[in-house]
Amino acid sequence: MYRKFREWFSIRLAKNPGQIVLLSILFFNIVFFFLSAFIISRMSLSGTEELGFLESAFYTISMILDAGCISYVVADIGPQNAAIAIVCLLIVVIGMISFTGAVIGYITNYISNFIEDSNAGNHRLLLSNHFVILNWNSRALEIVNDLLYSDSIDKVVVLVNSGKDDIVKQIDERLHETVKRENYKIEQACSDKSYLSRKIYCIRHKFKDNLTIIVREGDVFSSKQLFDISLHHASSVVILGEELNDSSCKYAVNEKISKYDNGNSLTIKTLMQVSDITSADYSSDNQRIIVEVTDDWTWNLVQKIIRSKQVDGKCNIVPVRVNQILGQLMSQFSLMPELNSIYNELLSNKGAAFFTAPCKNSDEVAYIKSSLERNKHVVPLTVQTENDKNYCYYMALNDNDSSISADKELTGMPIRLNKDFWLEKKKIIMLGHNSKCREIMNGFASFLSEWGYKDSDDLLLSIVVIDDEKSLEKMNFYKEYPFVIKTVAAEIFEKDLICDSINEFLKLNAEDVSVLILSDDLVSDEETDAGMFANLVYVQDIISDKVEADPDFDVGSIDVIAEINDPKHHDVVSSYSVKNVVISNRYISKMITQIGEKDAIFDFYQDILVYDEDGDDSYQSKEIYVKKAKDFFVELPGECTADKLIRGVFNASYDPDIPAEKQNISIVLGVVKQEGDISLFSGDQSDINVKIGENDKIIVFSNH
Numbered sequence: 110m111y112r113k114f115r116e117w118f119s120i121r122l123a124k125n126p127g128q129i130v131l132l133s134i135l136f137f138n139i140v141f142f143f144l145s146a147f148i149i150s151r152m153s154l155s156g157t158e159e160l161g162f163l164e165s166a167f168y169t170i171s172m173i174l175d176a177g178c179i180s181y182v183v184a185d186i187g188p189q190n191a192a193i194a195i196v197c198l199l200i201v202v203i204g205m206i207s208f209t210g211a212v213i214g215y216i217t218n219y220i221s222n223f224i225e226d227s228n229a230g231n232h233r234l235l236l237s238n239h240f241v242i243l244n245w246n247s248r249a250l251e252i253v254n255d256l257l258y259s260d261s262i263d264k265v266v267v268l269v270n271s272g273k274d275d276i277v278k279q280i281d282e283r284l285h286e287t288v289k290r291e292n293y294k295i296e297q298a299c300s301d302k303s304y305l306s307r308k309i310y311c312i313r314h315k316f317k318d319n320l321t322i323i324v325r326e327g328d329v330f331s332s333k334q335l336f337d338i339s340l341h342h343a344s345s346v347v348i349l350g351e352e353l354n355d356s357s358c359k360y361a362v363n364e365k366i367s368k369y370d371n372g373n374s375l376t377i378k379t380l381m382q383v384s385d386i387t388s389a390d391y392s393s394d395n396q397r398i399i400v401e402v403t404d405d406w407t408w409n410l411v412q413k414i415i416r417s418k419q420v421d422g423k424c425n426i427v428p429v430r431v432n433q434i435l436g437q438l439m440s441q442f443s444l445m446p447e448l449n450s451i452y453n454e455l456l457s458n459k460g461a462a463f464f465t466a467p468c469k470n471s472d473e474v475a476y477i478k479s480s481l482e483r484n485k486h487v488v489p490l491t492v493q494t495e496n497d498k499n500y501c502y503y504m505a506l507n508d509n510d511s512s513i514s515a516d517k518e519l520t521g522m523p524i525r526l527n528k529d530f531w532l533e534k535k536k537i538i539m540l541g542h543n544s545k546c547r548e549i550m551n552g553f554a555s556f557l558s559e560w561g562y563k564d565s566d567d568l569l570l571s572i573v574v575i576d577d578e579k580s581l582e583k584m585n586f587y588k589e590y591p592f593v594i595k596t597v598a599a600e601i602f603e604k605d606l607i608c609d610s611i612n613e614f615l616k617l618n619a620e621d622v623s624v625l626i627l628s629d630d631l632v633s634d635e636e637t638d639a640g641m642f643a644n645l646v647y648v649q650d651i652i653s654d655k656v657e658a659d660p661d662f663d664v665g666s667i668d669v670i671a672e673i674n675d676p677k678h679h680d681v682v683s684s685y686s687v688k689n690v691v692i693s694n695r696y697i698s699k700m701i702t703q704i705g706e707k708d709a710i711f712d713f714y715q716d717i718l719v720y721d722e723d724g725d726d727s728y729q730s731k732e733i734y735v736k737k738a739k740d741f742f743v744e745l746p747g748e749c750t751a752d753k754l755i756r757g758v759f760n761a762s763y764d765p766d767i768p769a770e771k772q773n774i775s776i777v778l779g780v781v782k783q784e785g786d787i788s789l790f791s792g793d794q795s796d797i798n799v800k801i802g803e804n805d806k807i808i809v810f811s812n813h
Contacts, residue, residue: 232337233336233337233339234266234323234337234338234339235339236264236266236338236339236342236343237339237342237343237393238264238342238343238344238393239262239264239265239266239339239342239343239344240256240262240264240265240266240343240344240345240347240705241265241266241267241268241338241340241343241345241346241347242265242266242267242268242347242349243268243329243346243347243348243349243379243383244268244269244270244329244348244349244350244351244379245267245269245272245276245349246349246350246351247674247675247694248349248401248694248695248697248698248701249267249349249698250279250280250283250676250698251676251692251694251695251698251699252347252698252701252702253265253267253280253283253284253320253322254283254284254287254698255457255458255698255699255702256320256458256702257284257287257288257318257319257320258457258458258459259458259702259706260458260507261344261706262320262344262345262705262706263319263320263321264320264321264323265320265321265322265323266322266323266324266325266338266339266343267322267323267324267325268325268326268327268329268334268335268338269324269325269326269327269329270326270327270328270329271326272326273324273325273326276324277324280322280324284318284320288316288317288318291316292311292315292316295310295311295314295315295316296311298310299311323338325337325338329379329382330378330379330382332382332386335382335383335386336386340383340386340387341386341387341389341391341392341393342392342393343393343396344393344395344396344397344705345396345397345398345399345704345705345706346383346387346396346397346398346399347399347400347701347705348376348379348380348383348398348399348400348401349401350373350376350401350402350403350431351373351375351376372404372406372407372410373402373403373404373407376400376401376402376407376411377407377410377411377414379400380398380400380411380414380426381414381418383398384398384414384418384419384424384426385418387423387424388418388419388420388423388424392423392424394422394423395422395423395425396423396424396425397424397425397427397704397705398424398425398426398427399427399429399701399704399705400426400427400428400429401429401431401697401701402428402429402430402431403430403431403432403544408428408430411426411428412428414426415428421496427704427711429697429700429701429704429711431697432544432545432548433548433551434696434697434700434714434715434718435545435548435693435694435696435697436545436546436547436548436549436550436551436552437548437552437718437719438452438691438693438696438718439545439549439552439625439627439670439672439691439693440549440550440551440552440553440556441552441556441718441732442625442670442689442691443535443537443539443549443553443623443625443670444535444537444553444556444570444623445734445735446623446668446670446688446689447735447781447785447787447806447808448733448735449670449689449690449691450688450689450787451733451735451778451779451787451789451808452696452733453695453696454789455504455789456696456699456700456703456714457699457702457703458699458702458703460506460789460791461504461505461506461789461790461791462504462505462506462703463490463502463503463504463703463710463713463714464487464502464503464504464505464507464508464511464707464710465500465501465502465503465707465709465710465713466500466501466503466508466511467498467499467500467501468492468499468500468501469499470492470499471492471493471494471499472492473491473492473769473774474763474769474772474774476489476492476501477489477490477491477759477774477776480501480503481519481521481755481756481759482518482519483514483515483518483519484510484511484513484514484515484519485513485515485519485752485793485794485795486505486506486510486511486513486792486793486794487503487504487505487510487511488503488504488505488755488776488777488778488790488791488794488810489501489502489503489776490502490503490504490731490776490810491713491716491731491810493712493713493716495709495712500709500712500713502710502713504778504789504790504791505791506791506792510792519752519756520753520756521752521753521754521755521756521757521758521759521760522746522747522749522753522754522756522757523757524742524746524754524757524758524760524761525742525743525744525761526741526742526743526758526761526762526775527740527741527742527743530736530740530741531560532560532569532734532736533737533740534569534570534571535569535570535571535623536571536572536614536621536622536623537570537571537572537573537622537623537624537625538572538573538575538611538614538622538623538624538625539572539573539574539575539576539625539627540575540576540607540624540625540626540627540644540647540648541575541576541601541626541627541628541629541640541641541644542576542577542580542584542627542629543627543628543629543630543631543672544630544631545630545693546580546584546627547584550584550587550590550593552720553570553572553590553592554590554592555719555720556570556720557569557570557592558720559720559732559813560813570592571592571594572590572592572593572594573593573594573595573596573597573610573614574587574593574595574596574597575596575597575599575607575610575611576596576597576598576599577598577599577600577601578598578600581596581598595614597610601640601643601644602643604647607644607647608647608650608651611624611647611648611651612651615651615667621665621666621667621668622666622667622668623667623668623669623670624648624667624668624669624670625670625672626641626644626645626648626669626670626671626672627641627672628640628641628671628672628673628674628693629641630674630693637674637675638673638674638675638678641671641672641673641682642678642681642682645669645671645682645685645687646685648667648669649669649685652664652667668688668689669687669688669689670689670691671687671689671690671691672691672692672693673690673691673692673693674692674693674694676692676695679692688785700714716730716731717730717731717732717733717810718732720732730812731810731811731812732810732811732812733778733808733809733810734808734809734810734811735781735806735807735808735809736806736807736809737804737806737807738801738802738803738804738805738806738807739803739804741807741809742801745801745802745803746801748798748799748800749798749799750794750795750796750797750798750799751777751790751794751795751797751798751799752794752795752797754777754799755776755777755790755794758775758776758777758809759774759775759776761775762774762775762811772812773811773812773813774811774812775809775810775811776809776810776811777790777807777808777809777810778790778808778809778810779807779808780799780801780805780806780807780808781805781806781807781808782802782805783802783804783805787808789808
């Protein structure tokens with residue numbers, strides 16, 4: 110018996126020493142109270158003969174808590190009562206140490222440990238329908254920030270291996286700036302109102318931070334810690350990829366880069382752990398798992414995990430090819446710079462956005478015609494079938510707009526379109542490099558294929574690449590891309606060589622030229638965007654020289670698209686009169702946020718961001734184009750409302766005698782004014798007045 114007790118005591122002491130200490134304190138004090146009460150009751154002297162055991166126990170505890178209570182036991186301390194007085198004093202002293210001191214000390218320590226455990230994330234969170242982010246990188250902060258505009262997500266849990274305090278600080282600063290900026294815009298919007306009206310308007314429309322964000326530090330591969338953040342009841346789980354441009358030294362970064370293209374085993378490990386939990390019977394239904402992928406090896410393994418673990422109606426795994434998407438975006442921005450501002454709004458939860466809903470059949474034309482006839486608050490786009498389910502896609506201000514019906518059938522105005530519309534030549538200078546250069550070039554190649562150009566055709570697109578020799582060698586000097594007509598090896602500090610090469614290309618081309626300045630994303634933190642800034646100064650210096658030489662020089666003929674990795678540099682770059690500042694990581698963040706709310710939207714994004722590669726008369730997908738109005742229309746339409754323009758263009762582009770696969774239906778999304786202002790047709794289209802000038806552009810969703 111004694112041996113078993115000793116073993117039990119040894120195990121409990123090893124597993125939970127605090128519990129043993131507490132039990133020992135309680136046991137000692139109980140014995141002490143009873144013994145003290147017995148002694149006092151047995152030592153009752155003159156005047157206290159009636160003091161029983163229970164009264165003695167009560168007075169014992171009273172004396173320990175308040176020494177002045179000795180007077181209840183010893184009314185007159187004299188020679189006769191000296192013995193009991195000494196006993197009472199001993200009881201008070203021992204009791205203060207063993208009871209008051211030990212118990213209060215233990216409770217205080219327990220409370221401190223409880224607070225520390227809570228801060229360290231050792232307590233289980235009882236949550237549901239929350240948004241979970243596993244790991245942290247440069248895109249994570251923008252995901253959290255974009256969730257401010259979400260109507261369906263109000264709880265966010267972040268689990269990281271380390272750096273919790275720094276992440277909390279980043280989030281607080283970013284959200285504070287966003288709320289401050291949005292409220293400033295609200296104040297500006299009502300600046301012409303009276304003081305009282307302005308105050309009421311600001312209070313009514315005040316932008317608030319309604320997000321509850323919990324950041325926990327721990328092991329993202331631990332099943333226990335994933336359960337502790339209620340992963341099995343989350344609405345969406347985002348698995349972020351490993352970050353390269355961290356604060357480590359240059360040599361450590363180079364070592365990471367050498368492994369970067371080979372695969373990301375940590376992503377695979379995390380996905381396996383997460384999918385095992387979310388596919389289980391006890392997990393919530395319709396959970397979304399969004400996982401970042403940057404290489405083919407990881408992509409192939411993710412596909413195998415999807416085949417093994419994805420359960421319809423239980424968990425849906427959505428792999429996001431980060432480099433491919435960003436490469437496609439950068440190529441589209443170079444071809445049509447206005448798309449930067451357009452996508453910046455459409456891919457977010459603020460302003461006009463893309464929405465999706467289940468639909469009865471896959472007849473795209475029937476859906477578009479039906480929507481245009483009855484609803485003037487949405488712009489119908491297309492219908493797609495995924496996993497034997499049909500989804501319609503549309504542009505609107507919010508999801509509720511799709512249920513608003515017009516009182517009467519809506520009609521369009523007579524419009525004539527140029528059936529022979531063709532994009533004009535594109536000239537691009539690419540400065541610098543990043544990890545997505547190959548994907549950017551593949552985007553240009555698919556664009557040429559979309560418009561029916563073969564490798565031998567170099568009329569539609571001409572590109573000059575200026576970069577350091579090591580990076581050019583890595584891309585084999587772009588020899589596999591016929592549209593790259595020249596490469597110039599120049600280090601960032603070789604200003605004359607870079608500027609002379611740019612000027613030479615500008616002189617040879619009378620058409621508009623886009624200058625794409627890339628930011629290397631495979632550098633340490635202190636070097637982030639440094640190369641981009643240097644190239645930007647060179648380009649702006651060239652533009653300034655041209656303006657000085659010719660005051661009538663059209664500055665708009667050179668579109669500068671500057672990529673940055675750190676959003677903090679946005680204002681600095683914008684101060685150089687750069688209209689198109691591309692925070693590349695922010696686009697991935699926006700897409701991930703929207704996918705977290707509606708996973709079917711990702712298939713639509715993949716469709717519009719990739720040009721068709723057939724080059725024949727059949728069309729696989731639609732894309733967003735920015736077309737010059739004077740070329741798009743046979744004659745410019747007169748002043749009208751947006752609903753009339755949208756329906757008029759659809760009627761002019763749809764031909765019922767042409768097979769569906771050869772239709773080139775055009776849906777107008779908005780207008781780009783000559784000054785650069787962009788207007789997307791969201792909200793009540795009958796309230797939007799449209800007057801198209803000869804130098805304006807039309808934002809069109811079409812096959813071609």
